[in-house]
Amino acid sequence: MAPVQSQVLLSPAELSYLHSSLSLNPPIRPDGRSPTQFRPLIAESDILPGANGSARVCFADGTEAIVGVKVEVEKSQWQPTAGEHASRLSIAAGDIAMNDEEDESEDTSKNKGLGENSWVEMSIEIPGFRDDDSLPIFLSSMLTEALLASGELKDRLYINQRFHWKLFIDILLLSPPLSYPLPLLSLTTHLALLSARLPALKSEQDEDPLFDDDWDASIPLYPRSKSKSVTDIPPITLLVMTVGSNIIFDPSKEELSVAEAVLAISCAASPTTSGSVRLLSIRTIDPPPRLTPPGIPNSMNSATGGNAPVSSTDAIAQREALSLAGVWTPPRGGIKRGLIGRVLKMVAEKGGVAEEVLQALEKVEVDG
């Protein structure tokens, strides 16, 4: 699942320098940000009049993405036989349907569980990648996973026993993937979903759906009450990397090239306590430095009087024994348990990074 990126053209010495400055306490980032600081970005939502919801975000490094959200009415797959159907129509439909669908989607059974995962479809287009390349697929599955995790979204797509909305999220990266595009795409998707609206339903219960033709009467996909208490909002996925014991948010491309571990953390607003954030998923991402060329220490360099290793296995063995500062060694992977705990805490705590980001994004919607 290695995210393929254009190679960073840094020499082992430069990598080593970068690594050590990021390992300091507090770390010194090449662009002078604090560890939790995000790169400045410009965002606007509701930019495509024909879509149900849309957004566009530009990062300062020049990456830019547009997301369009469209919904379509679709017949639900599960169709009872004619006789069953008629009797179902007359009894209250909800309960029965619920039992039926629970086995299809166990992971959300604690919710109403009427929705199905297949009702959300995401496609990501990244310049230079085919749609069956691993990067777009990996990114879309990660974003979809977060979207579906709460179960509330797909339940809102339920219209009645026979119909549902199908949600299409089209993500378009306009610039080449200069840095790992996950945070950009996640934030844009978040904004687009916030601005998305569904036509208002006029029919009742299990009738064929009829909708109000007044667009102003449409309801937001993520309804937001003024009091901000019971709000489900679309998740965001943050990219976090660690260097030594330092935790660095929103890493740039260069920073990523010396990361010891990279985590993608999805979180959304907690439905219970207002303001706090709940974690939806954590995924580790193969850190790119694994592919960087290692620096050669003096002891292994015959030009400086060392003994060059005889074979590649020999080289690895010798390297394992070394712990020389100043010589670039690609990280071996793995992350300490305590560190994960700290990362999660920083993301999810009250007043933590996730909350800060969510609040900042909410402003976009209001201003836009």
Added chain:
Amino acid sequence: MTSLKRSFASDSSAPNLSNKVYVRSTKSGKVQKIVRELYLRQDIPCSSNLCSKCAQIAPTDYNNKVAPFVLSDTPAGTKAFPNGHYLVPDTNAFLTGMDLFEVETAFYDVIVLQIVLEEVKNRSLPLYHRLINLTKNEDKRFFVFFNEFRLETYVARDHGESINDRNDKAVRKAVQWYGEHLQEAVRARGKSLRCPSIVMISDDKENLRKAKAEKVPALSLSEYVSGLKDADLLLDMISAGREQRENKSGKGELFYPEYFSLSKMLTGVKAGTMHQGIFNVSPYNYLEGTVHVPAFDKSLLVLGRENSNRAVSGDVVVVEVLPKDQWKAPSTKIIEEETLNKNDNADAEDGETIVSERERRALQEEVKRVHGQSVEGRPQPTARVVGIIKRNWRQYVGHVDKDSVRSSSKSSRSQQTVFLVPMDKRIPKIRVRTRQAGELLGKRVLVTIDSWDRDSRYPVGHFVRSLGELESKGAETEALLLEFDVQYRPFPKTVLDCLPAEGHDWKVPKSLEDPGWKGRKDLRDLLVCSIDPPGCVDIDDALHARPLPNGNFEVGVHIADVSHFVKPNNAMDKEASMRGTTVYLVDKRIDMLPMLLGTDLCSLKPYVERYAFSVLWEITPEAEIISSQFTKSVIRSREAFSYEQAQIRIDDKSQNDDLTTGMRTLLLLSKKLRQQRMDAGALNLASPEVKVQTESETSDPVDVQTKKLLDTNSLVEEFMLLANISVAGKIYEAFPQTALLRRHAAPPKTNFEELGNQLKVKRGMEIRTESSKALADSLDTCVDAKEPFFNTLVRIMATRCMMSAEYFCSGTQAYPEFRHYGLASEIYTHFTSPIRRYADLEAHRQLAAAIDYEQLDPSLHSKAKLEAVCKNINVRHRNAQMAGRASIEYYVGQALKGRIIEEEGFVMKIFSNGFVVFVPRFGIESLIRLRDLGTPEPESEFDSENYVLNVTGSRNVKVELFQKVKVRISDEQEKSTGKRKIRLALL
């Protein structure tokens, strides 16, 4: 980062740009968000002749001409607006007062706003079409102003504002703009011109209030009308709608169940739990309706007012089938509204119940009867109406119920509510508020239904106009035409403009080089003649026959070449396509095409050259077709015969000229053709046809005769059938998807169930219906040696069990469905009467294209367009037939007026409290009720299994089906419909 978003609000760089966002649901169930950009213009003219500025900026058309301005520079004034005024009605004004806008005494210079037009279209399509017709009427000066596209009158929707409020705002804005604009225009002209007021007409209280606040001149419709002359008459024409409803709301008791929501019905219909169909009321029992739905063989019965739930005959309804224990057999009792609810008070609302006591009793007796019937009661599924998909309310002709009028003094102008009894018995009484009740008594009146609310037992309507005295010929004829929706107004100028400029002097061009001769065969040498009913002036067809050297015959059918004169899609074609057919009444003919064409230029008159479309066959003496050929031609008819004259000429042995021999050949061949057809299983059906003889001057009816059939009748008929069949084959071959054909579906078996059973029980005869051949043969066996007419009676009854033939577009049916059941022909169309039927005209065009005479018009390539044409002409055709029959009925009544005749009749149908007798001499059938037999009403015992009615009590008779009875015919004016009708009494 520059924003990608397009800002429509307050963007000074693009002030002429706006957009519109809405949700569109497609038929396939898709729901789309639609965004339309709106480019606002400043060159949309106000179209007032007062304004010279708009005349300069108005956009020009292809010919560089500006559309002529509509609104008068000296509009009429009223007391309130002495300087003249233009009207700007809002949607409600049109919805409630369309009849008003159509009157000729007032309502000129009306500005129809685009937004209003669109709303009217959404609310009611028929009203929209009427409005469009008004805008086309040059005299009325209605102008459609595209306010949504004009920069100054465009109104953006505020946040949280409802669409209705926004549209009202747009109307006010337009009124305001017009006012300012005209003032400016008048000032610019400088002269002492009066500046007309712009008056908004609205029935929306909120809108009126806001208009007042914004100082926009506005009136409600009734306020405005009150200021006009004839206010009383005009006020009656405002649709009785909302105002009344608002007054009542709250206190009224709800008689009828509520309708289901549209989505619920659609879901139900799709799921098969509900059914959609057209609601038809039985002509014998106004409480019994039927709805034919595809899911059931037999029609669903809808019994009683509550179940029919405010459906009016003709409406498209959704029904729900009732549980099986409530299924019933169709009624055997005659129930007429007039007899049951005679004493209803039109004004009283409180004491009303949905089912009157007497109605309930009548229904209960029905139920008892059904339950008592142990042996195969043949119950039919019953249903109740749960909603209306489409109202098919039209304008109804009727007369005011005398008993419902409180003060009949003509001078009284107080408003009162009266009942209007429609001529059509299947339509319920209509409650109408009027100020002129006294004057309307004894008149034929046209009304429309406006609404039928849950708290009203009868529908509410309003007066449209008076047609004249009851039983006056003019009023009755017009009533008839209106009832059957026959377009009888004179042809508009646009249509007459399409006629050849030469008028009656038009001649077939002399020179063969003339373009008119291109592709035409010169058949002027052939000995062609026409045979038609006496006095026929629109001669569609002519024939000839001559021997060929090889012993075969050449036979030609020549049809008037109407398509030469009526080009597709011009005004005349559109008018003809709308009229669909010529309607023949006893004393009047309503033409499909203008007189000049119908009776002169197209008509194949004798001794003159005419364009024709000819079908030529080579036929063996045994009437086998060797080959057929189609061509446009020029002919010269040698003689126009009546059937009788032709018969005499043929029978006259002394005549041996070529023309007569030709006619004899035709007769000979036609007999053989007929035999072939009969062998193939064609049906010989009968319908009671009579002819009313009228005095030539006054066209008052003098006598009634049954039509005589001569050999020459069938001569013409056979060759016309042959021509139609040949042409059908040809155009189907050329245009398999879009040929216009005519089919006659095989009747479903159930249609004949009752007749078959009746024949079996009464006469031990059998009707077989597997095929048309079997039916024809079995009908031949239904003979009563003692009673020659019995066979005809059975045929008449069998005809009523048939489906009706219909036009269709070949792409919509599979080939086996093309079959014409009655004629036993695989394929059939109408080709031979293009002067009086539009279908024939279309067939002509298709045939002309099939023989490469001309290009086919694109409209004849389009299945959808052809289907629409077929649908229309099918309806028109049926209406024309019914109008013709009703006209005969009326005249038979008039002919027998004041006379008392004794005649023989046959019992055709038996009810538990009456029976129907058919009198062949006059082709009339009429009901004899038990209570007509004697007073007090005799007791009766009805044996429905054996179709016997035993009457005891004040009169002792036994009546059974098919029985021959003697009746006394007199006439009476039927109270319920105001028609003069035949009354039969059993002797």
